[in-house]
Amino acid sequence: MLIGLGALVLAIAFHVLGAYIAVGEGYGRRLPTLSGASSARPAQRVRRAQTAGWVLSIVGTVRIFGFYWGTEPLLAGGLAVVVLSLVNGLPTLVVAALRTRTQKRA
Numbered sequence: 001m002l003i004g005l006g007a008l009v010l011a012i013a014f015h016v017l018g019a020y021i022a023v024g025e026g027y028g029r030r031l032p033t034l035s036g037a038s039s040a041r042p043a044q045r046v047r048r049a050q051t052a053g054w055v056l057s058i059v060g061t062v063r064i065f066g067f068y069w070g071t072e073p074l075l076a077g078g079l080a081v082v083v084l085s086l087v088n089g090l091p092t093l094v095v096a097a098l099r100t101r102t103q104k105r106a
Contacts, residue, residue, distance in 0.1 A: 004063030011056035011087050018049030019095035057087040 021042055061080045068076040 001064060001067070004060040007056045007060030007063065008083070008087055011053045011060060012091050014049045014053035014056065015088060015091040016095055018046045018053065019092040020099070021049065022046045023096055023099040054088060057084055060087075 061083050064083075065076040065080045068079075
């Protein structure tokens, strides 16, 4: 159980890192044709961070809810879906919302 919680915490950290890199680099905006930074290296870092986050979140969820799978499979499956949604989606959403709010003030 402790390994699963540790994996989930690391997954959240990797997702926050990936979102912070993506928002800081300005993904989603069009770059000028002749100028602008190449996004190949930061895009690779974002993909690596998010992949590590997904793998750790799956490992952590299986470690935590694997114990309950034998007795209550529907409950364990439902809770696993909720945990995966929160761990993989919420950090990116929060970082993007906070980052765009601070950029609009400046």
